[in-house]
Amino acid sequence: xxxxxxxxxxxxxxxxxxxxxxxxxxxxxxxxxxxxxxxxVDTVFFKVGGSKxxxxxxxxxxxxxxxxxxKKGEGIHHVAFEVADIRATMARLREQxxxxxNEEPKRGADNKLVCFVHPKSAHGVxxxxxxxxxxxxxxxx
Numbered sequence: 002x003x004x005x006x007x008x009x010x011x012x013x014x015x016x017x018x019x020x021x022x023x024x025x026x027x028x029x030x031x032x033x034x035x036x037x038x039x040x041x042v043d044t045v046f047f048k049v050g051g052s053k054x055x056x057x058x059x060x061x062x063x064x065x066x067x068x069x070x071x072k073k074g075e076g077i078h079h080v081a082f083e084v085a086d087i088r089a090t091m092a093r094l095r096e097q098x099x100x101x102x103n104e105e106p107k108r109g110a111d112n113k114l115v116c117f118v119h120p121k122s123a124h125g126v127x128x129x130x131x132x133x134x135x136x137x138x139x140x141x142x
Contacts, residue, residue, distance in 0.1 A: 002090070005083040007113075007131045008046070008053035012069045012078040016058030019075075020045045023056060031056075035110045042066050044110045055081075055110070079117070081129035090130055091116050099123070106132070 013019035023045075024030055033046040041064025045056040057078055059067030069078055084090040087106045095101060100119040109115035109131065118128040 002085045003082045004085055006052050007081040007083040007129075008055045008111075009077060010055045010057055010079040010081060010129065011076065012057050012059075012066050012073075013075050014058075014070050016043055016045060016056060019056050019058070023047060023054065027054070033111060036060070037108075037110050039108075040064060040066075042110075046111055053111075079127040079129050081115075081131050084130050084132055087114055087116060087130055087132040094118060106130075108134070 011019070020031060024047075027047055027049065029047060031045045031047050034044070035046075036043050038060075041059055041061035043058045043060055045058075047054045047056075057066045059065075059070065061067065066078065091101055091106070099122040102117040102119055106114040106116045109129075112134050113131040114134050115132075116130045118130070120127045
């Protein structure tokens with residue numbers, strides 16, 4: 002079950018410049034900065050009401066974000082939804098014909114367990130499923 006629009010992920014060329022711009026635009030400082038080495042990305046999060054904006058900057062030439070910006074330019078990279086049970090949601094989506102980009106949930110930024118739905122399965126939109134990792138039933142490597 003989808004419970005909340007968790008965040009919008011914005012791919013940017015220069016994370017520091019984008020952070021300065023969004024700090025001015027939103028009138029607030031980011032609440033968190035984090036590197037996700039396994040994905041080759043640095044992230045900056047802003048809270049906006051009950052949702053968040055995640056700025057994403059690639060840290061390696063082969064990271065998905067670096068490739069995205071090179072191919073499509075800066076902009077919305079993904080929309081993320083909070084789910085009550087990520088494994089059950091993944092199973093339901095697979096049964097209904099959606100293509101998932103990973104077989105098992107993986108650790109993402111901001112203390113989340115995540116899985117992505119292929120854009121070809123969602124009218125061109127990369128959808129991220131997120132579940133807070135503080136849940137006791139979440140086992141991940």
